[in-house]
Amino acid sequence: MSNLKIAIQKSGRLSDDSIKLFKECGIKFEVGKSKLKSTSRNFPADFLFLRDDDIPGYVEDGVADVGIVGENVLVEYGKDVDTAKALGFSKCRLSLAVPREVDYPGIEYFEGKSIATSYPNLLKKYLDKKGVNAQIHIISGSVEIAPGIGLAEGVCDIVSTGGTLLSNGLKEVEEIFQSEALMISNKGLSDEKRVLLESLLFRINAVQKAQSHKYVLLNAPNAKIDDIIRVMPGMRSPTITPLKQEGWSSIHSVLKESDFWENIETMREAGAEGILVIPIEKMIS
The missing domain is CATH 3.30.70.120 (Alpha-Beta Plaits)
Structure with a gap:
């Protein structure tokens, strides 16, 4: 039987939460900062440590059978995969933020202004829904710095506690998307791999039900x-x-x-x- 290939984020909070879940399910595998792949010692699975925004594409293409990814990333990239389970952890929101000194009147503030984000598709969909025409600057990281260097009047980024926005002199003004961790799977999984996925989901359900x-x-x-x-x-x-x-x-x-x-x-x-x-x-x- 070939192993189930599971893609998880290689670093960050989603990575920590995913690894913790698999450990609670009794699945043993090695984790290290430099590791890109690890094979479980007691479950037929290979773990691939990838960038979070690469995971939906790897699962769609069949390089990975299963992946754990933020719902925000899945919707942003729009890959054709199945959602096997909403996992209930790593909850966050995608929000618009402006400098703290701005007297924010409402979404119309962004009309004709520029917004820095790593999520242009989700942002555009929201702005179109609200009838706001704004310029979107796509930035791959450190979005919060954009207003401070004059690149944009606002930002659209992931918010968990709001501490990062606060430390960069920003305030949250509009929530545009709620997100949590999802387990996604390739649409063309073989019967053999589906049996392994069901076995994995059985363990996850047992752990999560016990937690509540x-x-x-x-x-x-x-x-x-x-x-x-x-x-x-x-x-x-x-x-x-x-x-x-x-x-x-x-x-x-x-x-x-x-x-x-x-x-x-x-x-x-x-x-x-x-x-x-x-x-x-x-x-x-």
């Missing part, structure tokens, strides 16, 4: 068990075990973390004691 759930244990008086399990039903139903102390039981359940925090006070008011919340490493439905 917690194993909850608590003690409760038997008279209050029905009140408590109404707000902690679990995957199918809770496990209830009698304690040595007469009239008390231990209740075990798996809950979504959000459900736990929404209902914790109700559980306590119903008499729950000794509540333990334990992380889950993997969760198989």
Whole structure:
């Protein structure tokens, strides 16, 4: 069986998040700054470390079978690939920004002005939708410096926390696109490769489901068990075990973390004691 070729960003936050995900899936492979390729020791996969904007093209051409890429990059380059899974990490937004001292009136500010960006297609689509005619300067990196050197009146760039804009004297004024990490795949994958991809997605789903759930244990008086399990039903139903102390039981359940925090006070008011919340490493439905 030939290995599944997986392309990931060679450096940056998306690279770190992707590598972390594969490690959590139990897939072992070597990572290094100078490495361009690595073969897993325990899963039939070869990892290719590439520039993020090259990944959609490599997957479309079949050089890589699968890739992890930002949704912003995929849409910008418009390659013909399948989206295997939205991964939910490396979330960011593509935004317009102007110098902090500008009294920004609205999108009409950019009429007739110049904007520096690495995402000309996404930017043009947004400006056309808003009916704004602006000049787009395409820059491959360090977009934030453009207003400071007189190249453009504004920028369009990826924003996570806004710290980079702030440090360059800019402020975010328009959000034009929301992005997250996607797993993409070649449209012509062989049946053999599709089986490997499904195996990989099975592991990813198990890891990600576990991250959003917690194993909850608590003690409760038997008279209050029905009140408590109404707000902690679990995957199918809770496990209830009698304690040595007469009239008390231990209740075990798996809950979504959000459900736990929404209902914790109700559980306590119903008499729950000794509540333990334990992380889950993997969760198989």
